[in-house]
Amino acid sequence: MSACKACGCHLVWIKSASGKSQPCEAASLRTWHPTEDAGAVVVEPTGRVVRMAPGGQAVWGYAPHHATCPKVELFRQGRETD
Numbered sequence: 001m002s003a004c005k006a007c008g009c010h011l012v013w014i015k016s017a018s019g020k021s022q023p024c025e026a027a028s029l030r031t032w033h034p035t036e037d038a039g040a041v042v043v044e045p046t047g048r049v050v051r052m053a054p055g056g057q058a059v060w061g062y063a064p065h066h067a068t069c070p071k072v073e074l075f076r077q078g079r080e081t082d
């Protein structure tokens with residue numbers, strides 16, 4: 001586990017099927033509901049990325065940190081060096 005350099009929250013890195021690691025906020029791990037969370041992107045611990053949509057299934061996973069970080073621009077500038 002590492003901390004976000006921008007906002008200091010705890011991150012977990014989830015490796016997706018494409019081999020890219022995606023930073024997710026550790027505290028965001030929960031069950032996401034297709035209607036209440038419609039439009040949200042969820043990263044499952046397996047690396048599968050799901051966009052919540054009404055009529056879909058509930059998903060247990062993380063919010064990608066670039067969606068929640070208050071200083072997301074830092075992610076776009078450079079690479080993480082942890």
Ligand SMILES: [Zn+2]
Nearest residue numbers: 004006007069
């Ligand atoms: Zn952050």
